[in-house]
Each structure stands twice: as structure tokens, then as C-alpha cells.
Amino acid sequence: MAAFAALSRSSADASLLASLRELLGGRLSTAAAIREQHGKDESYHAPHSPDAVAFAQTTAEVSAIIKLCAKHKTPVIAFGAGTSLEGHVAALAGGICIDMSQMNGILRVNAEDLDATVQAGVTRKQLNEHLRDTGLFFPIDPGADASLGGMAATRASGTNAVRYGTMRENVLAMTVVLADGRVIRTARRARKSAAGYDLTRLFIGSEGTLGIITELTVRLYGIPEAISAAVCPFPNIEDAVDTVILTIQSGVPVARIELLDEIQMAAINKYSKLDHKEAPTLFFEFHGTPAGVAEQAEMVKAIASEHGGDDFRWATTPEERSKLWQARHDAYYAALALRPGSKGLATDVCVPISRLAECISKTKRDLAQSPIPYALVGHVGDGNFHLVFMLDPNRPEELAEAGRLNERMINRALAMDGTCTGEHGVGYGKMDFLIAEHGEAISVMRTIKRALDPNGILNPGKIVRI
């Protein structure tokens, strides 16, 4: 797994660096520590440092940087918060990293239209903090405090996609710098449009390989009048998953419905100092009017009860809820803490929900044959679940074994008409799986990549080989 074409690595030449320095002054860095930090994400994938890091502040600067790189046929890689999980930011062929963190301006909040326009380096927490007094919020929540540009570039989602959708459904328009430095806006601010090819969706999930997103207009939502959250343990994982499936099929507009297996529950109890039952558990959140939330909760309780889930523990105050979801968001670190010094490999399949129970139970049977420790957590309302393998970094055979387990799980998901990645993206970790998933369609992706980036300078070695 995780094979990638060996790209020839060529250092950015001195004249390019001189031009960039002229443009950016002190905002161009070739310091080793800065370069190292920008060549790695939060995954187990080998880091690859860029030759220099450019801290851009405006779309015009990004355009100028790309024009210079295009002239020198030098790779350009955008860097948001560095929280990706498939090696997206690794400078496999060297080149210039554009750090977007200084492009953190919130340009406009249109409260009446329920949208906001931001620079790509704005993080989701920063946006929600900014919105605090407006009664509005931006829902997409991948756990990490990622940048919105990075979230769009990887088509991120997370815990409440089951209700609010993914970045695909929540970006109205973007400003994108193309491979030759030209700047386009992908769409207008209208809620819907039938005006030509859907460039917004083309760049969402393109991982910086077709253009670099510098601004985006995202959808906002009114903070629900009532929110309540609950945790409920189940006798076994099948009963928990069946509860999810029935909830979705019944059309209950649940805002979050998350599964954690018994190992993951033990991990968060220990890490977040909680005392939940260490059994397969669902975390729920309901949004709506007070009456609507109560009604949703009743419907879900009835379904859960039929599957042995009777012990609902409710979090109604904002503090209780926030503690509950913080524990959920820390699941990854909690799992790694079960094996001190370990490094995580996170998997990410997503299947049609009718196949979810079968996919999880077959996967669990396969994992039972292996000594590698793992925990399971999932956005199961979408059919998406993750394993975290806790790997000893000094034992490469463990990484190889986790890779084999992941490969078998992905093949299982593909055989069920599922996808190799529900939300983490392809990066350089899943290019071979992408071919297995898409077949002939991969050639269309390659054609588009070649047409929009003929010199292959945009995040080379990611998504498709050209």
C-alpha cells in the first residue's frame, strides 16, 4: 500500500528563491526547522520537506508566487493547518510550500444570506468564535482545528455531516489561483445555479493539484434553539450499528450519531478522565426546536431500546455537551495514549449504510487474527468509520501489517460499493486504492489534471500520477 511514483526531486534554484525573497522579504523562509514542519502532516506517512516556505497574505501574492514557480517549473504545495492524514503536504519533489496561515481574514459575514466569505487560512474555530454574537455557526467539524481552505481542498466532513453535509455541500464559491497564476472565482453567491460546469465542486477535494484556494464563501446556519446530546452503551457493536441504520432509515434528522467501540471507550475514559461504560457506545446530538429535539430523542430512544440500548446519559448544558464532544474529538490521541510512544495509522472507509454492520463485523473478525492494537470510531450515520492502529514506530513490521489490514478492509468496502476514503482524501497514501476504486474513471481525472496543470507543478505526486 501507499506506493507512490518516485518523483525526481529538484531543488528550487537560486534565482527563483531570489525572486520570491524580493516579493515576500522576511516572509520567505528556508530555515530547516520551518521546512521540516511544513513537509509533514498528522499521519504516519514519511515527511518530505519543501525547499522554502512562503507565507502569503493575499490572493495577489499567491498568484505572484505561482507565476514565478510556473516560470521555473517548480512544485507549489499549499499548507493550511497541517492536520491532513494522507501525506497531502509532503513535498515529494521539493519545491515551494505556500503557508496560508497569515491569510486569516474574515472578509464578510452576510448574516441575512447565511454565508461568510473568508481567506483560506481561517480555521473553523476562528470562524465560529467570530460568529459568536450573530446567532449563526459553521457546522463542519473534522475534529482538528483545520483551515477552511484545507478542509475544502480535502472535501472534509466529520461528526455532523449526517445532518449538515460535507464541505461539498457547504461551500458556495471560491477564489482559486490556477497553475499559471491566473485568478478565478468559481461561482456567485446565489444558493443554486445551473450556470455551466461546477467548478466549485471540481476544486473541492482536488487537494491543491488543480489550483490553490485562496478565499471561500461558506454556508452558515442558525444556532439551533435547542440542542441536546446523549451517550448510550449497547450490548454489542451490531446492536449499536443497527440502531444507527434504523435511525437514518426512519428519517430522524439527527445532527450527530457517532460510534465508539469498547476499546475506544476505555481509551477516552482514561484520557479524558470519564467513567462511561466500556462497551460499544453511540454518541448522539439533536438540533431543533425544544419540541422537535424532544421528539427526535424519543424516536431514537425507542429504536435504541429495541437493540438493548436503554442507558441514555444526557448532556444538556453547553458545558456537559462540550466535555462530551471534546472527549470524542480526542479519541485519536486517547487511543494512542493506550500504547505510550505509539504512532497512529487512521483508516477511513465508507460504505452504503445497509452494508455497514457487515463491513464492521467482518473487519473486526479479520483484526482479531492480528496482534496490532486498534480502536474503532465512526461517523456511522454516513456509513463512515475509522480504525486507529497504534503502532510501535520502532517496529516497521507493524506498519506493514497495519497496511495489509487496511488494504483488506478497503477491498472489502469497495466490494460493498463503498469508497476507500470517506473524508481524509487521497494524498500520496491512497493513490493505488483510488485506481482500484475508480477504474476507467481515473483516466478522466488524469485528463483534467493534465489540462489544468500541464507542467505538473501543483502538489505533484498526489491523487493521480500524470
Added chain:
Amino acid sequence: MAAFAALSRSSADASLLASLRELLGGRLSTAAAIREQHGKDESYHAPHSPDAVAFAQTTAEVSAIIKLCAKHKTPVIAFGAGTSLEGHVAALAGGICIDMSQMNGILRVNAEDLDATVQAGVTRKQLNEHLRDTGLFFPIDPGADASLGGMAATRASGTNAVRYGTMRENVLAMTVVLADGRVIRTARRARKSAAGYDLTRLFIGSEGTLGIITELTVRLYGIPEAISAAVCPFPNIEDAVDTVILTIQSGVPVARIELLDEIQMAAINKYSKLDHKEAPTLFFEFHGTPAGVAEQAEMVKAIASEHGGDDFRWATTPEERSKLWQARHDAYYAALALRPGSKGLATDVCVPISRLAECISKTKRDLAQSPIPYALVGHVGDGNFHLVFMLDPNRPEELAEAGRLNERMINRALAMDGTCTGEHGVGYGKMDFLIAEHGEAISVMRTIKRALDPNGILNPGKIVRI
């Protein structure tokens, strides 16, 4: 307006027709009446007949037809139900029309996953009829009984997009035949995926210019436990629009919220033999649990009441509801019937909802200066509204004047960050407006078109000039 590049027209040659006849036998027609019928849609745009019509039955046949056309560099145009409104099916450069109406198989309903896979010629009413006993339905409703392939190709939406989204949000995956006859599947059946470029969304709205959709997997929804609908007149159009804006901003999950002006109300009263007040009127529909629907209705009634809308007339039985929405769907024909013998020109701007009242009132002021009769109807929850101009086909100066009014309205919408087409698409009627809307981004569309259809055989003369 509506200028299009004069394409050189070349008849399909005899050897191509012979090969197609060998492939299809009696399912290839060169009869004048059949060709004429396939060169026109429901719009005022000049029809252009294809040289022959091929009635395909399978994806393999569509592939074989396109391979032959590619060999002969002959245009290929897909034809669904012929209900488009911007000349999408006109064979501007001649060529072969592929009629999809015999590709009307419902291949699979996955009730557990809330999706169905159908051939592209299946119409929305056919699918809903098929689903009747499952408790599920497919929501997208553009009025006309369009084919699902055509609806995907034009990114259609309609009355309940405000709740359920457009075709963009409701297609999970498609089978598409490319310009060289290769067949791809754009995605898996998983609810979400971050696996590479979003080919599904690229082909949705591409109007047959990048590939021909032969099968699609669409999302289904449970038929709501409770549905209620209402009609409410308002003192003036501003109050009606303000009611819509507040309803959307309050987050009421209204399923439909439609505006008809006083002229349109007079038209449907006459056409559908109803007795509604002839004032600006909103049509509402609420979906949910009985308690949820009652709550939504109360919230909307309170908002409407603040804007002079007190006279709610409720339709609760399925028969009453169906009569109400049939009248709404017949609005276009009802408007034309106000001026017997007239032909319609339907406009389609969509603006951010904060600008909707201003856009409508400025447009109405402009229209007041003109003698051309019109009626207004709109999916106002999305910021989308239509005018129907009723034109005397024997007075070409009326078409010219309507064109000027439409152009001014589109420029007004674009200045408000809106779009020239909310749901009808571009066809050959809006190519110039598309350039005005997208600026430099149009070059990206052109690059994609050239890369995926280098010989320009797929529905030439639509969306972008190459």
C-alpha cells in the same frame, strides 16, 4: 441576447447512417417528423433538427453509437423528455440525436440505503410511481415530467429544492459514456467520499457536452409522516418576499415556498378553475412529524401575519394538495393561456436572498415601462424566480423586447452576486451571459471541454464555445 456561434453544419454521411442502422435496425429514424420533434425543446429558441434519431436501449449501445460518431467526427446530442428551456437539444451542427426514452429501466431500489439506480430515460413521475408502495420518494420536481438523465444533465431543481436540494445534492453516482465511447462510473454508492476529483458533480450540469449520462443512482427520502400545504395572499409583493426571507433566516425547514404574483394568480384561477384572491401569493408545504409540521406552520403563520398575510387557506388531504400543486405546475401554461396563441419566454435569475426583494421590485419597475405581458413565479426560498413573457409569435419585435428586458434583469442579478440561471441551464440561449457571469473562469470550462471532447462532437454549440 442568445447569440451563438454559427456552427458549420455537415450532414451525417451515408456510411455512418449505414453503420448505425446495422447496430440499431428500426431504432434508427431519419423520418422528418421524428427529426423535427427531436430538434426542439419547450423554449422559444429556434429548433434545429438532427440528421437522424437513434433510440438506444443500453449503455453499450450508447457507447457504440458514440464510437461511430467519433470515427466520423459527427455531433451527438442526447434527448430525454425534450422539456428543457434554453435550446439544449437543438442540433446546431446537425448530427445524431440519441433518444433515451427507451432506456427507462429502474435497475435497483435500495430501500435500506435510501437510493435507487435507474437508466437515464426514467422520468421522475415514473420513479415515484414505482416507489409508491415503499414509503419512499424522489423529491426533485422541476414541474415537467423530465427524464432523470436530463435533469442531472441540466442540474435541475424546482419547487422543493429549498428543503431537499437540487440534482447536485441528490445524485450519488452516474454511468457516463465519454466522447470516445469509453464508459465510466463517476463514483460509488457511499453517501460521502473524498476519493479524488468530483466527477459526479462535473457531469451534473454539463448538458451533454462532456459525456452522455446513461445510468444514475439518486437519493430517496422517506415520505414524511405528515404533510400540509397552504396558500396565503399578501398586500403586496414586498411583504410576500419579506415573509420568505424571514422564514429562511429563521431556519424553518419549509419543504416548499413559492411566490406567484397577482397576474400569475389570475392566470391559474382561470386556467385551473380556482377562486384564489388575485394578489401576490405564497404557496407553502411543510414536511415532518405531525407535531413538527404543526410547529413549522405556526412559526410561518406568525411571520406572515407580521407582513399582512393572515388569510391562510390549508390543503391537508392528498387530493387538495395535489390540486394545489398541479395548479402551481401549470402556471406556465396558465400564463400563456392569458394571451391565446402566445409563445413563452421564461427567465431564470437567482440572487442571494437578501437581495431578492430589491431584485424583484427593480425588475417590476423596469417591466412596467414595457408593453409585453408577463407573469412572475418563483422558488423564492432559494432566491430564484422566473418571469414568463407571453409573446405574439408573429411580432418578432416582442421577442427582441423581451430579450432586452431579460438581459437587463440578468445584469441586475449579476450585479447582486447572483446567477443568470438558477435551474434552466445554459444551452445555446445563455452562452454570452455565462461569459459575463464567470469572467476568467470560463477559460477553465473551455479547457475542460477541450480536454474531454477534443473533437467537439458532444452537443456542440452549448455552454462554451471551443
